Amino acid sequence: MAELGTLVLLRHGQSTWNAENLFTGWVDVPLSAQGEQEARKGGQLLAESGLLPDVVHTSLMRRAISTANLALDAADRHWIPVKRDWRLNERHYGALQGKNKKQTLDEFGEEQFMLWRxxxxxxxxxxDPADEFSQVGDARYADLGDAAPLTECLKDVVARLLPYWESAIVPDLRAGKTVLVAAHGNSLRALVKHLDGISDDAIAGLNIPTGIPLRYDLTEDLKPVTAGGTYLDPEAAKEAAAAVANQGR
Ligand SMILES: O=C(O)[C@@H](CO)OP(=O)(O)O
Structure with missing residues (x-):
């Protein structure tokens, strides 16, 4: 049996709506210029660490797809096979999509804001399916039918992500590949919760920074060798994760 491959998680670079402090969810916004730069830097970090992906998995959203493209181009791995699936999408943020985080905090208060977030x-x-930021009728989700969410909590994301982890990502790891997963703050929080066995309460305190690769070496039974994985730029990751935690304030 091949030795288990290495897993690399990469949250997309800053999006235009991250920059504007808006709840985004399934709204398909592009990267900001800073986000494009972060994605290239992420690719340079991969190359410098000799962590060259053999395959990439992305969501169906532009910010993750562009991040993967820019990072892989910077690492000279633009040619590897790609697999995309809605199960890697950001959490659907329901009626909050398009709302300003600070205004939402001011309007509903800390407790409700944190409950939702x-x-x-x-x-x-x-x-509302008729909302300008609804994805109802979006061709890329046509096959989902009634399974397409109108809102999600993190628990829902774990439930829809794990079948993809098991059926698509784990087989690539078992084949000995270096696997890049380019996805989103909350879909990656869901995966990290699963990998590290983080409790339902403690996961509230975990935030993933944009554009910094997070490396996981896993044991045969898919447990992290180092709890929490290892960011390729740990100092920058700590600072950026704290900034994510403080959004809205
Ligand atoms: O708006 C979103 O979709 C997410 C990620 O940007 O935000 P948050 O970190 O508040 O869950």
Whole structure:
């Protein structure tokens, strides 16, 4: 049997809506100029660390797809096979999509804001299908039918992400590949929660910075060798994760 491959998680670079402090979810916004730069830097870090992906998995969203393209180009691995799946998408943010985080905090207060933003099992109210930021009718989700969410909590994301982890990502790791997963703040929080066995309460305190590769070496039974993995730029990751935690303030 091949030795287990290495997993590399990469949250997309800053998006235009990250820059504007808006809840984004499934709204398909592009990277900002800073986000493009972060993605290239992420690719340079991969190359400098000799961590060259053999395959990349992305969501169906532009900010993750562009990040993967820019990072892989910078690492001279633009040619590797790519697999995309909605199960890697950002958490659907329901009726909060398009809302300003600071205004939402001011309007609803700290407790409700944090419940919606970081509780494990309380989703925001569902989005109205007619809302300008709804994905109802979006061709890329046509096959999903009624399974397409109108809101999600992190627990919902874990439930829809794990079948993809098991059926698509784990086989690549078992084949000995270096696997890059280019995804989103909350879909990666869901995966890290699963990998590290983080409790439903403690996951509220975990934030993933944009554009900094997070390396996981795993044992045969898919447990992290180092709890929490290793960021390729740990200092920058610490600072950027704290900034994510403080959004809205
Ligand atoms: O708006 C979003 O979709 C996410 C990620 O940017 O935000 P948060 O970190 O508040 O869950």
């Amino acid at each position: 970081r509780s494990y099992d309380t989703p925001p109210p569902p989005i």
